[in-house]
Amino acid sequence: MESATSILFEIGKYTVKPIKRQVSYLFHLNTIFNDLRKAKEELVSIQAIVQERVERARMNTEVTEIIVQEWLTNVNQVVADVHTLENKIEENKKSRNYRFPKWIGRYKLSKEATQKTTTIRKLHLEGNFTQVAHRAPTPGIEIFMSSDFEMFESRKMTFQRIMEALCDNNSYSIGVCGMGGVGKTTLVKEVHKKAKESNLFNDIVMTTVSLTPDIRRIQGEIADQLNLKLDEESSSARANRICLRIKSVEKILIILDDVWKDVELEVIGIPFHDDHKGCKILLTTRNDHVCNLMDCGRKIPLNFLSDKESLALIKKIACIIDDYPPLNDVVMKVVKECKGLPIAIVTVGKALARKPLNDWKWSYVRLKRKTKFCFLLCSLFPEDYDISIEELARYVMGLDEFGTITCLEEARNEVRVIINNLKDSYLLLESNRETHVKMHDMVCDVALWIVSKGENEFMLRVCTRLEKNENFDSMTAISLMTSNPEHLPNKIACPRLKILLLGRNELDFSEVSDTLFAEVNVLKVLSLRLKFLSSQSLNLFSNLRSLYLAGCNFTNIYSLGKLKRLEVLSFYHCRMDALPNELGELKNLRLLDLMRCDQQNPIQPGLLQRLSVLEELYIVKDSFKDWDDEERQAKRCNVKLSELSSLSRLIVLSLHLSLTRVPIGFVFPNLQRYDISINSFYGYHIFTGHQIPEYPYSRILRIINLDASSPNAFKLLFRSVEYLLIDSCGMEYLIDIAGGNHAVMFSNLVKLSLQNLSCLRTICQGPTHQLTFSNLIVLDLNYCRLLTELLSPVVAQSLGKLENLKLSNCDALKQIISKEDRTLLHSQNQHICLPKLRILEIVGCNQLEYIFPMTVARGFPQLETLRMSKLPQLKQVIGHEDEGEVVDGNDVILSKLRWLILEDLPNFGTLYRGTCSSMWPSLEVLKVVNCPEMKSSFAADLEANMQALGKKLKVLHVEGRLCDIALLLLTQGLLNLEDLGINNCEELEELFKPAGFLSQGNYQDELLLSRLTVSRCKRLRKLFTLTIAQSLQKLRFLNIDSCDELEHLITQDDQILPEAHLQHTFFPRLVDVSVNECNKMTCLFPVTIADGLLRLRRVEVKGASQFVEVFAQKDERDGQIRKDVLLPKLKYLTFTRLPRLVNLCPRNYHFTLPSLCRLDLDVLTCPDITDRFTSALDDVVHVNGEVKLQFLQLVLFLCVKRILQIDEKEELACRAHNDSSSKTLSNENASLYTTIGHYWTGYFCSWNND
Known part of the structure; x- marks a missing residue:
């Protein structure tokens, strides 16, 4: 019981x-x-x-x-x-x-x-x-390739010699030598391009060494191109890190441009010769002797262009026709003056392109006086230096060479115009940064030669280094940006010196002697990049007008008050206890820059207010977070924000603060440029994510996390703002213009972003005729959940410049253009047109039934991207059932449309309400996914565009009823198709039919398809025929899911492909293979194609009940001979729910996997696996096909922990087959990866916790 x-x-x-x-x-x-x-x-x-x-x-x-x-x-x-x-x-x-x-x-x-x-x-x-x-990996040098390279006969021979040397395994260092400007840099850039296209090296790095090598910069450039993060401070530690990274690359080319002397490669971190035989050095130099010092095995000279080649080059650059003899005679004279130097020919040719005969008398003398001055100032900076236009402008302001200027902004604008002129004349070059320029080293040499003559009208004589016993009496400008600290004397006697630039970064000079500046009484401009600077040093500069301090640490700077003539004061990345109260004595100060300045104590009240002529103020640093509203100011000793409003001459302001609400009186009526951010992450563009200039060249306003009333404090700035971001504020409307007369708002606005405004109900409270977006280019709204209508028809008509419209997660949004006044527009036969709209993206707006009314039907002549996603109520893009008019008659032609993406639209029927078709002659990407109510009219549109799609389409993702049209497209041939996705096509039995797919394009050798996804095609039996598989040389990603009838990936006709026929390389670029829920599939690939999978990184097979082996061997005789297969890139293997899986490789095959770092193998659902995985001391994983075993054997060696690794301190007891004893492997030697351990726990592994 x-x-x-x-x-x-x-x-x-x-x-x-x-x-x-x-x-x-x-x-x-x-x-x-x-x-x-x-x-x-x-x-x-x-x-x-x-x-x-x-x-x-x-x-x-x-x-x-x-x-x-x-x-x-x-x-x-x-x-x-x-x-x-x-x-x-x-x-x-x-x-x-x-x-x-x-x-x-x-x-x-x-x-x-x-x-x-x-x-x-x-x-x-x-x-x-x-x-x-x-x-992210940084882009290679190819984005800076010159477009002026001409493969003349003289260059062709040199180019071929370099390429031959690179292919020679016994040649480790190649030197290209030739005079400055002869074209060495341009040539090695072409070598870089060709070597990359030919896959000669795994990585290629290029950096400029220059006359005075900056080791940290060179190391940084190499690390960036190798996607290596350098956290070390010392150069030696950074070199060790770089060396390890380079050694990890099997074959690497390092191009060192502009080498002037013997460079110690180990100091940079470059291994050489026996240290890493896969590393090759290609250097350029002006001096043949440098090639000997650098132990170059090959020296390849680059000579001048012949007269014939020079003439051909300048004619191409200057767009000169041959049938104008007078000009040809002048051109020939110019060519001879250029002495066969390509840089001279290109510079002159571009400057004189399409110019009349008289303009060919161009010379330096012809430059205007101010342009000459800025040109010569640029020569003060080191070779290949990124010259900040803002920094240059501040030097010009201090030297006072532009005469009387009303304000600093006027001088700055004039400098920008001059810089643009110099760039147009190719005397200055573009930098990677928009706000900087560069000067070619040869042009710099010419500029220095001009100033060294001492005969120019500015009395500007420059030296860039200090030699012993040299007389500096006549020097008016000294640049020591590249000098070493030990080369500085205790004192320099320069009675005429006006500008001194000292130090390239704060690491160059820790500190200098106070007596160094004892006899520089007339100095007007001083730039110091020192780690430490004493207050006594500043006492000597009574005539100073512009002071630029970067990276300096101050204990006290009270002597600043003695610089009575100072107009420009810049602290950049400086550290100080506090701004001294004496700063208020600088009555002539017009610019104060505290950009990223680390100040321990807040600014004293009343200090800024005393700077009565201040025109520009830059304060950007989190240390100023103590600035706050008026009420809290009463309890703190801090500057009041209202002080800024009292600066009547302030026209430029960069201000980043942390506030809860904006105080009364936060008004700046005279600002011309500003970057004001409240509670915002500094430094990135509010729309693109790109870094913005540190000094504002426009009008930017960022408002984040303020109470509902605070944004009204910025109403005055709304009239002029160009970039506006409002995020997480409690406002119900963007602007209130109800009642009274108001100026037109937002007429200058270029980009508007409204984010996370949970209370926002409307953009404008009041009459919309005072609201215009006539300059708006980007409109981006996200998570404005109470917003029901976006724009009135009147405001929508002002959007003539709108290019980008993005709306997401606006749950209550029912109309983008409200019905208000729409009837009036229709009665007046007016239509809303968005003539420049290029991008339209709507995501997650649950109430939208249509996007635009009928009045906008033909208003998108420039539309390039149309993306609709997760819109449960959307029925069509254009038109609504309530509107009587429909779009009939002529086709709607979207001639520029390149991207059409329709995703997760359960009620979507068609693009246009009516009977017309829409034409997409330029379409490249078409994705239609999870749109079950798609009407036949859309399929008809697809058919109508068949011919254009066949030529242009690169990406095609469709499902259901649209698959038939996609298959028809495939049979007709898609010449440029790169990405194909087919989903839920239940009738599909064969995806590719060679008779149609290959013959139409006549490109049997190679298809462009790189990604293929096939899912839920229940009857699919054939994926690739032999012909198709051999043509898929660019396939990189293959994903097959829930194809119940699919047995093999590669077939021939109706038979399984015999291995004897697989002679060609298959899938040489294949990176990732994933197969899921394909229950009739028995194997992935024939083993005979394994040798060609040199780029395969990941293999995943799940839920295939008949799956036996990854690589199949059909001919049993092949198993009698041991065969080795190398998969050099394979990193990830995943096998689960494969009850019949026996092996990765067939019997008597030996697979070597040197890169394997993760193996996920569920032995509970893959019980029959027989392969043996081992790891040798070299960290390389080996897989051996064995005779069938009862259990999986796992042999672990000392270095296996790279693959099988856990964080816990437990030990693993692993019992081998037929071995009753347990071998315990400590965590120091080997340990199972956590997920594998959980799969295998209790099966043949047990955890010891003692």
Whole structure:
């Protein structure tokens, strides 16, 4: 009896709980629903945090981790599913059936809600990312390739000699020598390009050494191109890090341009000769002797161009025709003056392109006086230096060579015009940064030669180094930006010196002697980059007008008050205790720059107010977060914001503050340029993520996390603002112009971004005729959940310059252009046109049924991108059922449309309401996914565009009924198709048909397809025929999911492809293969093609019940001979739910996997695996096909922890087959990867916790 009771008790224990759970689904819907809603809200909060981290990383040019992208995608999907489920639950609550609830529906909803809650909680745990992104690889030198390179006969021979030397395994160092300007840099850039195209090296790095090598800069440039982060401070530690990185590359080319003397490669971190035989050095130099010093095995001279070549080059550059003899005679004289130097020919040719004969008398003398002055000033900077235009302008202001100027802004604008003229004349070059320029070293040599003569009208005589016993009496300008500290004397006697530039960065000079400046009494401009600077040094500069201090540390700077003539004062990246009160004595100060200045104590009250003539103020640093509103100021000794408003001459302001609300009187009526940010992350463009200039060249306003009333304080700036970001503020409207007369708002606005404004109901409160967006280019709204209408028709008509419109997650938005006044426009036969709109993206706006009314039907002549995603109510893009008019008659031609993406639109029918077709002659990307109500008219549009799509289309993702048209396109040939996705095509049996797919384009040798995704094609039997497979030389990603009938990837006709026929290389660029739920598939590839998979990085196979082997061997005789296969790039292997899986490689095959870093193998669902994985001391993983074993054998060696690794301190006891003893491997020697350990725990592995 007791036994029976015990049995019944056990049965009850395992049955009552499930029954109780099932019953709870009926009676606890509200509780389950509340749990779901709470879990969803928590998930959305976590998502917002992760998304913010991702955005920060994106702004820092980092690449989001794939696992983070997948998590965000999953979260979006789950949140959307929960939203749908919530609607169903609400409907169920309201529904009654003869006074009884729908119990079956309630049960299903409760169960589904419980499952969603479980999924959400799992996402909670997964969302705790330690890292969301990694640094993106920097672009190579190819983006800076010269377009002026001509492969003349003299260059062709030199080029071929260099390429031959690079291909010679016994040649480690090649030197290209020739006179300055002969074209060495341009030539090696072409070598860089050709070597990269030919895949001669795994990596290619190019950097400029110059006359005075800056080791840290060179190291930084090499590290950037190798995507290496250098955290070390010392140059030796950085060199060691670079050396390790270079040694990790099998074959690497390092190009050192402009080498002047013997360079110690080990100081930079470049291994050489026996240290790394895969590293080759290609250097350029003006001196043949340098090639000997650098032990160059090959010296290749580059000579001048012949007269014939020079003439041909200048005619091409200057666009000269041959039938004009007078000009040809002059050109020939110019060519002879250029002495066969390509740089001289190109510079002169570009300057004189399409100019009349008289303009060919151009020379330096012809430059205007001020232009000459700026040109000569640029020569003060080192070779290949990024010259800041702003810094240059401040020097010009201090030297007072432009005569009387009304304001600094006037002088700055004149300098910008001059710089542009010099660039147009090719005397200055573009820099990588928009706000900087460069001067070619040969042009710099010419400028220095001019000033060295001492005969120029500015009395400007320059020296760039101090020699012993040299007389400096006549020197008016000295640049010591590249000198070493030990080369400085204790004192320099320069009675005429006007400008002194000392130090390139603060690491060059820790400090200098106070007596150094004892006899420089007339100095007007001083630039110091020192680590330490004493107050006594500043006492000597009574005539100083411009002082630029960078990276300096101050203990006190009270003597600043003695610089009575000072007009420009710049502290950049400086550290100080506090700004001294004596600063207020600088009555002539017109510019104060505290950019990124680290100040320990707040600015004293009244200090800025005393600078009565101040025109420009730059304060950007978190240390100024103590600035706050008036009430809190009463409790603090800090400067009041209202002081700034009292500066009547202030016209330029850069101000970044942390505030909760803006005080009264925060008004700047005279500002011409500004960058004002409240609670904003500094330094990145509010729309593009690109870094903005540190000194504002426009009018930027960022407002984040302020109360509802604070933005009204900026109403005056709304009239002039060009870039406006408002984020997380409690406002109900952007601007209130109701009642009274108001100036036209936002007429200068170029870019507007409204983010996370949960209370925003309308853009404008009041009559919209006073609101115009006539200069708006970008409009971006996100998470404005109460906004129901965006623009009135009157305002929409002003959007003549709008190029980019992005709306996302505006849940209540029903109309982009409101119905107000729309009837009036129609009666007046007026149409709304967006003539410059290029990008239209709408995502997650749940109430939108259409995008634009009929009046905008033909108003998109420039539209390039149309993306509609996650719009559950959307029925068409143009038109609404309430409108009587439809678009009929002529086709709507979207001639510029390149991207058409329609995703997750459950009610979407067609683009236009009516019977017309739309034409897309330029379409390159077409994605139509999860649009179940798509009407036949859209399919008709697709057919009508068939011919154009065949020529242009690069990306095609379709599903369901549109697959038939996609297959028709494939049979006709898609010449440029790179990405193909086919989903849910139930009738599809064969994807590619060679008879049509290859013959149309007549390109049998190679297709452009690089990514293929096929999913839920239940009847698909054939994927690649032999002919197609041989043509897919560029395929990189292959993803097959839920294709029940698919047995093999490669077939020939109706038979499985015999291995004897696989003689060609298949899939040489294949990187990633994923197969999921293909239950009839037995293998992935024939083993005979394995040797060609040199770039394969990841293989994943899941849920294939008949899958036996990854690489199949059909001919048993091949298994009698041992064969070696190398997969050099394979890093990730995943196998799960494969009950018949026997091996990765066939019997007697030996696979070597030198890069493998992760193996996920679920032996519980893959019980028959026979391969043996081993790791030797060289860290290389080997896989051997064995005779069938009862259990998986795992042989671990000392260095296996790179692959099988855990963080815990447990030890693993691994029992080998038929071995009763346990061998314990400590964590120092080997340990299983956590996920593998969990898969294998209890099967043949056990954890020891003692």
